[in-house]
Amino acid sequence: MMRMNIAVLVSGGVDSSVALHRLVTQGHTVTAFYIKIWLEDDVAFLGTCPWEEDVRYVQATCDLLDVPLRVVPLQKEYHAHVVRHTIDAVASGVTPNPDMLCNREVKFGIFDDRYGQAFDAIASGHYAQTVVDDGTVRLLRAPDPVKDQTYFLAMMRQAQLRRACFPIGTMRKSEVRAYAAAHNLPAATRKDSQGICFLGKISFHDFVKAHLGVRPGVFVEQETGRELGTHEGFYFYTIGQRHGISVTNGPWYVCGKDVEKNIVYITHGYTGADQRRDTCDVAGINWISGTPPETEVLQVKMRHSAQTYGAHVTLRGDDAAHVVLDAKDQAITPGQYAVFYDGDVCLGGGVIV
Numbered sequence: 001m002m003r004m005n006i007a008v009l010v011s012g013g014v015d016s017s018v019a020l021h022r023l024v025t026q027g028h029t030v031t032a033f034y035i036k037i038w039l040e041d042d043v044a045f046l047g048t049c050p051w052e053e054d055v056r057y058v059q060a061t062c063d064l065l066d067v068p069l070r071v072v073p074l075q076k077e078y079h080a081h082v083v084r085h086t087i088d089a090v091a092s093g094v095t096p097n098p099d100m101l102c103n104r105e106v107k108f109g110i111f112d113d114r115y116g117q118a119f120d121a122i123a124s125g126h127y128a129q130t131v132v133d134d135g136t137v138r139l140l141r142a143p144d145p146v147k148d149q150t151y152f153l154a155m156m157r158q159a160q161l162r163r164a165c166f167p168i169g170t171m172r173k174s175e176v177r178a179y180a181a182a183h184n185l186p187a188a189t190r191k192d193s194q195g196i197c198f199l200g201k202i203s204f205h206d207f208v209k210a211h212l213g214v215r216p217g218v219f220v221e222q223e224t225g226r227e228l229g230t231h232e233g234f235y236f237y238t239i240g241q242r243h244g245i246s247v248t249n250g251p252w253y254v255c256g257k258d259v260e261k262n263i264v265y266i267t268h269g270y271t272g273a274d275q276r277r278d279t280c281d282v283a284g285i286n287w288i289s290g291t292p293p294e295t296e297v298l299q300v301k302m303r304h305s306a307q308t309y310g311a312h313v314t315l316r317g318d319d320a321a322h323v324v325l326d327a328k329d330q331a332i333t334p335g336q337y338a339v340f341y342d343g344d345v346c347l348g349g350g351v352i353v
Contacts, residue, residue, distance in 0.1 A: 004120035005029045006165060009107055010061070010069075012054035014180050014187040015125030017061050019167040021183055023123060024065050031119070032062050032069045035111060037078040037102075060186040072115055074106060081105040087211050093259035094335025095238040099152050100349075104286075108160040121165040128153055128346075129169035130161055136289050137161040139346040144172040145306040152304060154339040154349035155286045205236055205244070217262030219247050222255050228266070237264050240331025253330075278325040282338045285319045285350030292318055299341040302329055302352070313340065319350065 006023055010016040010032045023030050034055055055071060062069040082101045089096035108122060116122050127142035127149045139161060142148040156164070168176055180188035215233040220226065229247040231237070234257045236244070241254040245266060256265035280302075287293070292315050300311040300323060310326035323338060332352060339349035 003027050003029070005118070006031075006121045006123050007116050007119040008032050008067075009111070009122065009124045010034055010058045011125070011193070012057035012187060012190070013125065013193060014176060014185070014190055015127070015168060015192075017057075017125075017185045017187045018171075018176050018179050019123055019125040020061060020067065021065060021179075021185060022167040023165075024067060030067055030123075032058060032067050033111070033115065034058050034069065034071045035107065036071055036073045037075055037106070057187050057190065064184075064186070070115075072111070074110060077110045078102070078106055081110070087208075089335050090208055090235045091212055093234060093257055095333045096335050097337055100155050100337055103153055104155045104157070104160065108156055108164060112160070112163065116163070121163055123165040123167055125168055126153060126166050127169060127171075127173075128166045130164060130166065139288055140169075141341070141344045141346065142169050142171075147173045148306075149304075150341075150346040151301050151337070151339045151349070154288070154337065154346055156288065157286070158288060158290050161288065208235060215262055217264065219245065219252075219266050220263050222265045222267045231264055234259060234262050234264050238331075239333045277332055278328045280323050280332050280338065281353050282321050282323055282350040283319070283353045285321060285340075285348060287318070287348040288346065289348075293340070293342060293347055295342070298347070299343075300325065301339045301341070302332055303336055308341065311340075321350070 003026075006028050008016070008020045008023060008030050010020055011034070020030065020032060036051055059069055061067075082098050082105060085101060086096045086098045107124065112122055127144060127147045129140040129142060131138050131140060137158060139150055139153060139156075141150050153161075171179070177188065209232070212233065212235055215235075217231050217234060218227045219229045219231055221228055231246070237254045237257065239254055239256070242251055245252045245254070247266065252266040252268060254264060255267045257263065258265070285292075296313050296315070298311050298313050299308045300313070301308055309329070312324045314322045314324075316322060334352050336352050337349045338352050340347040
């Protein structure tokens with residue numbers, strides 16, 4: 001890689017710390033940026049603010065490497081493009097994935113437009129790779145199948161990927177941890193963050209409750225139609241969910257919702273009645289290359305995990321498709337994203353409807 005002037009997005013975690021360190025040791029000119037998206041006015045009353053601890057780790061790393069750090073406030077923009085969408089989606093009965101929009105709209109979108117134009121590239125600590133193939137940037141899976149994050153980058157546009165840089169994309173998580181320890185990085189033993197980035201340690205349930213309140217409804221057994229208990233609102237539950245169902249004689253799983261009647265349908269499992277399915281429709285598909293693939297035989301991820309299905313994808317125009325999996329899945333969830341692959345190449349993704 002030629003030496004460049006790179007803006008590095010840092011979070012205070014081990015992944016972005018190692019990404020920053022690698023770029024410095026490769027001889028690039030780097031500036032670290034911490035994007036502040038914490039919504040004090042919205043959620044501060046639910047718990048303590050996590051961003052100050054993050055910045056302490058970031059500042060310690062930057063001091064060690066003699067790298068300048070800028071903290072940039074994008075709370076209003078994040079709320080408009082990500083949080084508002086999340087709340088509206090939950091209220092409509094679907095299960096959103098805010099991280100998908102954060103990467104496209106904020107990290108590699110608004111941030112780049114506002115702060116990144118003075119730099120040759122925008123780097124992050126994602127586990128992903130890019131290559132240029134005949135003038136087109138391809139997004140490739142990372143070698144670590146568990147940590148691979150191409151799923152979360154599938155909605156990025158070609159122009160955004162052309163400016164993106166993923167310094168740890170060829171590494172496994174164990175290698176990242178070992179690298180951080182070997183170079184005495186402050187975040188070497190810091191635990192990975194869990195859940196949605198703008199909530200920190202606050203539960204998604206509490207966040208939803210703060211915005212949508214409580215709407216009492218009933219649990220109904222799918223097979224018999226019996227009312228089995230009460231809940232605080234359909235929007236607290238997602239298809240396939242097991243935990244948080246206050247009904248005796250479990251385990252119970254969420255297998256459906258009636259938004260208008262505020263009913264959550266539950267079942268003892270995905271055997272017998274077999275709530276699993278192997279088909280779904282996908283809308284609003286972003287094809288990273290700019291055009292749909294020529295083949296209909298692809299692989300697909302229905303969520304961020306190592307699980308990949310073979311699939312037959314029937315296109316319906318340029319941005320919609322009907323998907324038939326080669327095996328049944330018990331949690332195909334409207335509002336989540338289906339992400340398509342051709343081998344190790346991530347082709348793009350869209351919303352399950």
